[in-house]
Amino acid sequence: MSTLRHSVALMGATGSIGTQTLDVLRREVESFELVSIAGGEQLSELAAIAREFQVARVGVISEEHRNALADLLGPSTEIVVGPEGLAELSRDADIIVNAVMGFAGLPVTLTALESGKRLALANKESLVAAAPLVAKVRATPGSSLVPIDSEHCAIHQCLASSPASPGYPDVSRLLLTASGGPFRGWSKDELLHAQKSDALVHPTWSMGSKITIDSSTLMNKGLEVMEASALFGIEVGRVEVVVHPQSVVHSMVEYVDGSVLAQLSKPDMRLPIAYCLGLPERLGHGWGRLDFSQPIELNFEAPDRAAFPALDLAYEAARLGGAAPAWLSAANEVAVAAFLDDRIGWVDIVAIVATVLDGYEPDPLNSLDDLMANDALARQRAHDILHK
Ligand code: NDP
Ligand code: MG
Secondary structure (H helix, E strand, O other): OOOOOEEEEEEOOOOHHHHHHHHHHHOOOOOEEEEEEEOOOOHHHHHHHHHHHOOOEEEEOOHHHHHHHHHHHOOOOEEEEHHHHHHHHOOOOOEEEEOOOOHHHHHHHHHHHHOOOEEEEOOHHHHHHOHHHHHHHOOOOOOEEEEOOHHHHHHHHHHOOOOOOOOOOOEEEEEEEEOOOOOOOOOHHHHOOOOHHHHOOOOOOOOOHHHHHHHHHOHHHHHHHHHHHHHHOOOHHHEEEEEOOOOOEEEEEEEOOOOEEEEEOOOOOHHHHHHHHHOOOOOOOOOOOOOOOOOOOOOOEOOOOOOOOHHHHHHHHHHHOOOHHHHHHHHHHHHHHHHHOOOOOHHHHHHHHHHHHHOOOOOOOOOHHHHHHHHHHHHHHHHHHHOO
16 A cells, blocks of 8 residues: 555444454554544444544434443543534545445435545445435545445446446446345245344345345345446446355446456455555455365356345336435335334335335435435335334
């Protein structure tokens, strides 16, 4: 890595992506300085990170959390609160890592780009919900958006050899790989009996609970189809999903001449995180390095769209455009939280999202106020179904 030292702000520091980002930063103390962090409920973990990296500022979700954290950290650390606090921290550093879970990550995505920063984005929900708004702020001089999500990071790497003409006319398809989740091969009938304990065990990745459930319904892949379209400016008709149970090929780009480029590694999120931090250089730790002296099996199959209707719902939301992806994602967050709370069954998650999306009232999504109103309305509709 170059002798230049970059400052980093890490939002969602206590989560799965957050702690793996800290792992990378511990190995790269010469190149990066962590200056700000933010988190949710895990305050003692947040305090421990603040102490270890001696960060200047910490973001928390409420005044109550601020008081509790101040007791742990003492007066030398500045504590900021709520969405405004997240936005403030997103102006703090050269590189902003958005590893917050869900729509709550929106202020980070918008402010980092508006402030001309590099946004290393794990938080796909904010990009999916706010795509038209994100497209505007991405034009800010100096800003860049690099994807931590492994599929999109793979595509980013494969596209590097392509002339960056708008819409990538030489690309015929983006092929997003999906492990298929814990329920790959289950029939529709079997899925009626899917349990939370089964859904929470992912075959190849260890992740936060919300994305683990999204992976079990394939809603994660649906969100990723929209994420890919927004990131690379390629319409969803040219984004396809391929089930690949080994999670070694992280995604592929097929060009019009028939050539397919892929990026491979063992599943290890520290590789895409390090890629996003290091760009344009590669950090030399070999995360996820493959051993080619051993047999490596690579299988590919089509997703079962009847058993996993979330995928078609996501394409439908993308086709509707405007605020429809925001509705889908908001309803999904409410339904997944209810499932994790044992209030609904596994099949109810996507059924609730489908019902909410059915009632979508078209809105072109011109402003942040529009987005907040749409998010609130979709959540309300999902809650109404839960309370019926
Ligand atoms: P986790 O649930 O493990 O972590 C989420 C983090 O966000 C935690 O630090 C949590 O704090 C924090 N948080 C939650 N709400 C708020 C809020 N309102 N303000 C500030 N911080 C908040 O999730 P993951 O790390 O698994 O996922 C994070 C994002 O990355 C998601 O959008 C996910 O889709 C995406 N992603 C994750 C991958 C993975 O491998 N895990 C892969 C690709 C994408 P606390 O824990 O203290 O409550
Ligand atoms: Mg992914």
